Every structure is written in C-alpha cells, then in structure tokens.
Amino acid sequence: MTQTAREQILANISKALGRDDAPTFSNNMSGVEIQQKFDTLVQCSPASAITPLNSSLLEHFTLQAKASNAEVVEFSDQDALLDYLTAHYSALDTPIYTEPMADINLPKWPDTSRLNFTDDFTMTNQFGLLPALGGIAETGSVVLASNSKHATAAGFLLDTMMVIISAKSIVEKLEQISEICPSPAHKSQENPSPTLANRCINIITGPSRTADVEQQVQLGAHGPRKLIIGIML
C-alpha cells in the first residue's frame, strides 16, 4: 500500500532522527500519546536571557513604545480620555470607530455624551480607539486579540489607531503573552479547562512601516499610519 505524503514525510523524519521504530513511529499515534510525548519533551523551558529592567514597567514600556514611533498619553480616568478625544478628534470628516472596553475596566464605554462613535472601521482616513488586552514593557508593544467585540481587521484598516491599555496590564517580557492571552496549552489554576484560544493574537509595536524602498524607513504602509497608546493609570 502506497504511503501518503504525510506518512512518507513523517517516516523520513523519524528515520533521520534515528528512532528505533522509524518507519512506523508516527503511524496511528493517538492524540493522547502525542500530547504525552510532547509534554515530556517540553518539561523544562529556560528563563529568558534578557537583563532585568532598571526602571518601572510603565516607564520602560513608555520609552520603548516611543522609540517605535508610537505616541503615548496617560489618562487618570474615562473623563480625561474624553477630554483628550474632544480636544483632538471632535472635528473629523469620518465618525470615530470604537469598541466596548469593559474588559479593561471601562464598563461605561462608549460614552456618547460628547462624541459620536461608529462600529464601522472600513472608512478611509478614519480614526478609531479600541482596547488592548495588555502591554509588553520589553518592546513597548500592545496586545490585541480577536473576539466577539474586536475584529482583527479593525486594528489594520484604521488610519490613526488609538489603543487603550490599563497600566496594570503591562507585563515585562514577550514570554508573558500567555498571561495576557491564555491559550489551550496554558492550563492553569485560573484556567483549568481552557477554551480555544482566540483566532488571532496581534502584538503591535508602533505604526505600520516599510523599508522596501532603498532601505529608507517609511511610516504608514498598509496598517495604521499613526499609533497612539492611551494608558489608563
């Protein structure tokens, strides 16, 4: 019986790795067996080799975010955020896109007392603000994930995107993405029966850019031309 490409490839790999039962090693391995073998292999994970930060998470995050050409603004509360939006974005041609922000402790959002909002993010030259699940101080990045309130494309079609994070949600390093977005493998006490991870997790650092023309960095490629990070203190 001829082998499928899958069987052939796996057999070649097992042979290359010197497995005793190489040709049939992967045949009919059950999901449970695979998980067990996998778990045994990844028992130890080395800690990251980055040197400890010598400033607070918030300070380091802000520094890195600015270095990536993001603007960073701090807000004490929702009113302060509204003041800022009214001052900068009240006289736009297109309506402001926004999403609910209950997940980051702004349950009364969107607040339409002073501004109008829309849930359409496909207009050209549009400004929008939406919540991020967290921030990573190491790189000054914000983390978005697809879910029932956030369409991934919103984070990429807006012309100017403002991302709101809570200061408390800033973690130190990339490995801690699993704290921000738990995923199936990360079973924990808080998450003993994890549901399927979000379809798409975006780690976003600064506005979009390209260096494809004579290696000159140009901000504003296909994603947002401008990124503003609003930190709720």
Place this chain on the structure above:
Amino acid sequence: MATGNKTQTSQTHALVGLFVTCPVDLFRPSVADSTITLITNLGYQIDVPVQSCCGQIGYNNGDTEQTKKVALNTARLFRPHDYVVVPSGSCASMLKNHYLELFAEDHPDHAEIKTFSQKVYELTQFLESSDIKHPHAVAQSGATSIKGKVTYHDSCAGLRELKIKNQPRALLKQHCELDITEMPDTNVCCGFGGTFCVKFSDISNKMVTDKLDNARSVEANMLVGGDLSCLLNIAGAMHRQADNAGHPRIEVRHIAELLANNLTDAAIGDENG
C-alpha cells in the same frame, strides 16, 4: 588558552618553531626575518625545520583526505618545539583550529593533533599573550619614524577564528608609538580568499577596491596587516589602480616589519629603492 603541556625549568631555553607560511616563504622572506628578530629578542631559541604549506588550499577545495596527511606531517614536524609561531592569522588558524576539526575525538591521531594545536600562536597573539611569561619583555622597536597616517587591516581568519583585534594595535602603540587611524569596515574581507581571488576575480576586485577606497577615505599613507596574502592582494590592486587611475599610493607592510624596525626593504610591490 593552553600554553603547552610541557613545564619549563627555564623559559630561556624554550624552543620556538617558526611556521614560515607560503606567501612569506615565496614572496617576502623579510617578514620571516622580522619575526625571528622579534622572537629571539624575547629570549627564545628559534628553529625553522624544513617545511611546506599548511594545506589550506586542499582543505578549502574539498580534499580532506590529503589535508589530513599534511596535518599529521606538520604536527610531527613540530614535535620537539614548545611553541609554533606563525606570522599569519589564516595559516595559524588552520594549524590551531581546522586541523583539529579533521580528527574526531576517537581518531587515533587526535591526541597528537591536539597537543600540536595547543602550541600554535599567531605572531601578535604570541607577543601579546597574557598566558605566556616571555623570558624578556617585547623590545621597543625604535620604528617611530613612520610619517603620515597608518591604518590597520584585520584579516578575517585572524579576527574571527583567533579573535585577534586588540593585540596588533596595542603592540603598535606600545612599541612604535603609533596610533592607528581606523578606516571604515576594517572587519570586511579584502577579497583574497585563496582560490576565490582567481576564480571570482571580478568580485574579488570589487572587494579589494572597496578596501582601498576605505583606506583612501582616511588618507592613509600606510596600510599594515598581519596576513601577507591579504597584503599582497591589497598592494597588488593598489599599485594597479595607482598606475592606471592615478590613485594615491599607500605603503603596504606586514606588522612584523614595523615591530622589528625592518623598514629598509621596499614596501610590498614597491620598487627597490
């Protein structure tokens, strides 16, 4: 870094074997003369057994079997010596690093090759080594009469395989009272690469032209290096470009010549004065 497994009762009697290297042997014996001066000034006995090539050309062209034979010959030739000093980074690395790669740990000749490799030093490494206590200190060369700007070319093998970067500069500063005017991209290949410069002559020419442009950009009057093959390449191109296109001439010399104050011989490729 090992200093050789033999313990010496008196360093004054330590025996240094000189590995001449083909370019020096054939094209510029004065480099070997200078090397011998430097080593004997340190208080060592020097010996030059009848020798040939390190075998790089075979090694780099796929002939590992013959290279192994050459390696064993070389290792055996220098059995009696405490140190083997080489005025070339690429040849020294061949002897010190690449020979070992050819003999797996379980190979019967591995131990012999290993012992040999531990004795091998590139010249500036040997002079500046903190591991070895030389009988005498490195002498002031008196070659402080060098006028104009001097720049230094870091040969690839010496730089990357033997980590030679500070030693030549420290030696030149200390013993010739010379400060190097660094040119851009000192760590970019000059385009020699053994058979490469012949097989891919045009690419090699571009690389050496870039090197010369870098030297010219800092108005260097002299270019010094530790590998004669690089220097033959650079000097050869320099003279061709000076003759054909009027570019300024640069005096090209091996570091051993400066450290030993051996400047009466014409610089590489120059007419004998």
Place this chain on the structure above:
Amino acid sequence: MKTIDFVDLSHEALKDQQLQSALNHISGGFVANRTKAVDSVENFEGLRTQAKAARDRAMQDLDIYLLQFERKVQEAGGHVHWAQTPEELAQIVVDIAKQHKAKTVLKGKSMVAEEAHLNDVLSANDITPFETDLGEYIIQLAKEPPSHIVVPALHKTKQQIKALFADAHNLGERDLDSVAGIVNEARGVMRERFLTADMSITGANMLVAETGSTVLVTNEGNGDLSSSLPNLHIVTSSIDKIIATQDDACKVLRVLAKSATGQPITAYTSFYNGPKRSTEKDGPEHFHIVLLDNKRSEILASEFKEMLNCIRCGACMNHCPVYTSVGGHAYNSVYPGPMGSVLTPLMHGHDKQAFDLPNASTFCGRCEEVCPVKIPLPSLLRKLRVKGLNKGYVPLISKWFVAAYMQVIQYPRFYRFSTALGVRLLCLFKGKKGRFKRLPLASGWTQNRDMPAPQGETFQQRWAKKQKERSQ
C-alpha cells in the same frame, strides 16, 4: 540564451550601475541598524544561545512536534496538508482555491511559495495573485524573482520603482519622487484588493507545536489584512519552521527583527490559531496549512542539519561581501547569499551550477558571526565543496592543480627545492620593478592586480644557506 552561470551573472551585476547603487544602501542601512540594535542589548550573545537552543530543540524531535502542531490546528477547526515536493504543494493550493471558487488571491511573502513558483501556477489556473508586501509587489510589477529573502526588491532603486508604478497605475500626475509618495500609492492600490479578494495565501515565520499557532511577522500590516479579511486563508510553510513552545518562539522573536532590520521587534507579530471562532467578529471560516518537505527531511539526516535552524532573517546576506557586491539574482536561486549557498545545492543535488555557489566565498566568516542562531555557515559551505568534488563537479584542471599541490607539500624538501627554483626564475624577469603587470598562468590574478615580486630567493633557501654557513 540567458546565462545562468554564477560567474557570468556576477559580471553583469558588477557592471549594472543601478544595481550597485541599490546595493550600496546595505552597509548604512541593515548593517548599521543591526549593529545599533545589538549594541543596545546587554547580552546579545546570550540571546543567540537561547535562540539556537530553541531551534535545536525543535529539530531534535521534529516528528513529534509536527504531530502535535497538526493535532492542535485540527482541534481548532483548521486543515493540515502535507506535500513532499513544491509541485505537490502548488497542486494542493490550487485544489483548495478551486473548491472555494476563488479567483483572486492576496499573497503575503512566502519563500516556500517561491520554491513552488506558486504565482505562475495560480495564473495558469485562472486565479489572480496580488502581492501585498510592497517589495513583492514591486517585483511582481517588474516580473522578476526576489533578490533577498526579507527585502525582495532590494536590487531596485527608487527611480526604478517610480517608473514601475508610473507605468502600472493609471493615476495621472502625482508625486512619486519621494519614498512617502511611493508607499502611499501602494497603500491606496492595495486597499481595495484587501477588501474584496476571495482568499489569501501567506507564509509563516514559525509554527508553534504547543498551541498550533502560525506566527507571522510583518512591518506593513499586509499579513494581517490578508489573513483576516477573506473567508479562506492558506498558510504555506516548510516543515522546519516548527518551534516547540510559545516560550521558544519568543526566544526566536527576540533575535529575529534585530538581526534582519535592526528593529527590536517588527511592527506586527501575529499568532494565527485556526479559523474564525463562532463568537468572533471576523476571520476566515476556512483555514488550511500546507506543509512542505522538499528535501528538509533528507537534510535533517545529514551533516548539514544545522542549516534547518535558519530563521530567515537575512543577516548573513546583508553582511556578505560577495552578496553585497553582486546582489541576489546572480545566485539564480530562491535562496541567495550564504544561507542560499548552503540550501541550494542541498535542494538541487544534481545541479552542477548549484554547486558553484559554495565556491563563491572567501570564508571570511562574517555570516556566521551575525547569524542569530549560530549556524556554522563557512563550515557547511566547505563540506559542500567536498561534496561537489566527490560528485565530479569541479573542473579537471582545478582538481588536478590542487591534487598536485597537495602531493608536493607532503615532501617539504622537494617543495623547498622547486619553490626556490620558481622564485629565482621569476626574479630573473623583474629587474628593478617591484611587481609584475602580467604573469603566465596567473591571469586570474593579474587581470585586476599587479603581482608583487619576490625578494630574490625563498626564505627557506636563505635559511638553509645561513645554517650551512653557521655550521662551517
């Protein structure tokens, strides 16, 4: 007939002023930026060690990790396909597209898709690919293959790009003299395509076994627009992109952008975990991954397996004096530069010209020095030269010359005698001059350089004389 010999192609490349002008940006661009990024981190060596460990681990049990990855993707509702050859991969992609009646495709950068000439296959099946990465778009307009694995249009000057856009887009008078103008125009042209295309095909930087995630890093945002807007997303990836865990993926991410462009991280680092969940607002309902072998499993069994650790950052070619002299097209391969000079002969074992590539190196070692996962590139290239010699791909004259020389040097006294003779003969012709403009049998050297003259005799000859005098 178009020449495909590396030496001939590199001749042309060296004479091409526009190409040389484009290549000149590399040292002040990616090279300088990488140096800055590395210097800004206290322990870059430690980061390299960790990234290498993560890649080693993945290859060490590749079968188990592939099985875990497949399982996780399927759990999430995605489909996994396996292709042994690039042709099989292309066929699988076309079949899926046809099943979904897709006519337009958003394409992200995928070197695996290049291996399969995927755009040509799609077009031949009446399916139109739109490249979304700016560099890929530029070469699509120019009808050329990529010349660099990260910056496909590296060989193009701003003027050339301006001319391509002016020709291709009917947009009347506008300013294309600035980089901003060019990028803005690409943004405008692509946007409609993003919103209306039937499907997308992207590559993958990593495939995380632990979570079944496809990791894609971009700066432009084209990868995420492509993968979230249409209803069908196909990922094309080679099997060696597997990484064991999300943590291991972070070790690689930490060195990838720094090594490639000098950024701490790219603007977008995304993890795709299958199709749209029922509660989510957007995303493709259909998610497929096509895994390509194409000799990787063979390489895994060989002395070249470290090459599979490559994370496709491009640092090696950015720092290679040969690549930066001639550009990527001279290599006539999907993969150019040092990493391409290893992969190409391994993937095309019966192609003599593929074995030219490992010869086009001085073994300067700069590639190995900057490789974020410490692949011993010069050593692998050298081993390929052994392979090439054993396959009979070395010209006879060259082979005999080296063999003869290696014999002579095993007899030092004969070597001393014959070199002494040769040098004395040569010095008969030099007169007062310190160098030769021409030498018989040495035109490869004297074509572009003078040959400095020897000093009258060999050192060993002189030494032997001295020893004789001393003993008298």
